[in-house]
Amino acid sequence: MEKTLRLDKLLADTGRWSRKEARALIRQGRLTVDGKATRQPELRVDPSAVGLAVDGEPICWSRHVYLLMNKPSGVLTATEDRHAPTVLDLVPEELRRPGLSPVGRLDKDTTGLLLLTDDGALNHALLSPKRHVDKVYLARIDGTISGDDVAAFRAGLTLEDGTVCLPAELEGLEPGLCRVTLREGKFHQVKRMLASRGLPVQALRRVSMGPLIMDETLPEGAVRPLKTEEVSALLSLTER
Numbered sequence: 001m002e003k004t005l006r007l008d009k010l011l012a013d014t015g016r017w018s019r020k021e022a023r024a025l026i027r028q029g030r031l032t033v034d035g036k037a038t039r040q041p042e043l044r045v046d047p048s049a050v051g052l053a054v055d056g057e058p059i060c061w062s063r064h065v066y067l068l069m070n071k072p073s074g075v076l077t078a079t080e081d082r083h084a085p086t087v088l089d090l091v092p093e094e095l096r097r098p099g100l101s102p103v104g105r106l107d108k109d110t111t112g113l114l115l116l117t118d119d120g121a122l123n124h125a126l127l128s129p130k131r132h133v134d135k136v137y138l139a140r141i142d143g144t145i146s147g148d149d150v151a152a153f154r155a156g157l158t159l160e161d162g163t164v165c166l167p168a169e170l171e172g173l174e175p176g177l178c179r180v181t182l183r184e185g186k187f188h189q190v191k192r193m194l195a196s197r198g199l200p201v202q203a204l205r206r207v208s209m210g211p212l213i214m215d216e217t218l219p220e221g222a223v224r225p226l227k228t229e230e231v232s233a234l235l236s237l238t239e240r
């Protein structure tokens with residue numbers, strides 16, 4: 001397999017620049033290869049064997065793309081749908097890749113952190129209950145949390161249909177607002193767990209998934225590539 005890639009392609013693969021922007025910044029001398037500025041977009045290098053930096057910031061090249069979305073309400077967590085907009089529709093053209101899919105599902109009306117990647121191994125690792133990757137949600141609820149609710153979550157709830165849930169954390173933050181930490185992702189799980197305690201959910205937002213924390217500066221519906229340190233933190237999960 002070809003191990004070398006053109007510099008402009010390599011920068012565009014990170015999802016942070018289009019091919020055109022990559023060519024322009026390389027010609028401006030902003031890219032260094034092993035510490036030396038190079039102005040040749042067509043130069044081929046082996047990305048795993050050289051140190052690359054743009055404006056002094058190290059660039060982590062990866063075969064895969066990792067995107068963080070601030071999912072808005074009203075959008076389906078799916079790759080395509082004939083009737084409703086999907087999260088893939090919100091991904092700008094230059095960030096799309098074959099096989100790009102959401103990691104796990106958020107309900108149509110749930111907002112917040114959604115990771116999208118074409119890295120199937122990471123997708124699998126993050127969803128496996130065996131890995132115990134925490135997913136944290138903020139829920140607006142109708143009611144107030146009691147010590148019994150907290151204890152029931154911690155013990156592992158059994159839902160009305162007999163579904164048994166792993167132990168989970170429930171914290172009351174203020175009247176009508178709580179934080180739920182799950183290690184699995186069953187269908188409508190947070191809503192069903194809270195409903196089983198007589199606490200209907202009015203609004204739900206995911207704020208973290210494992211080491212990945214929602215970037216609250218990201219506007220609703222926007223997507224950005226993960227930063228190098230965010231990718232490294234996620235990939236360390238697949239090494240466990």
Ligand code: URA
Nearest residue numbers: 107110188189190191
């Ligand atoms: N639990 C839910 O009920 N809905 C979501 O979207 C995610 C977790």
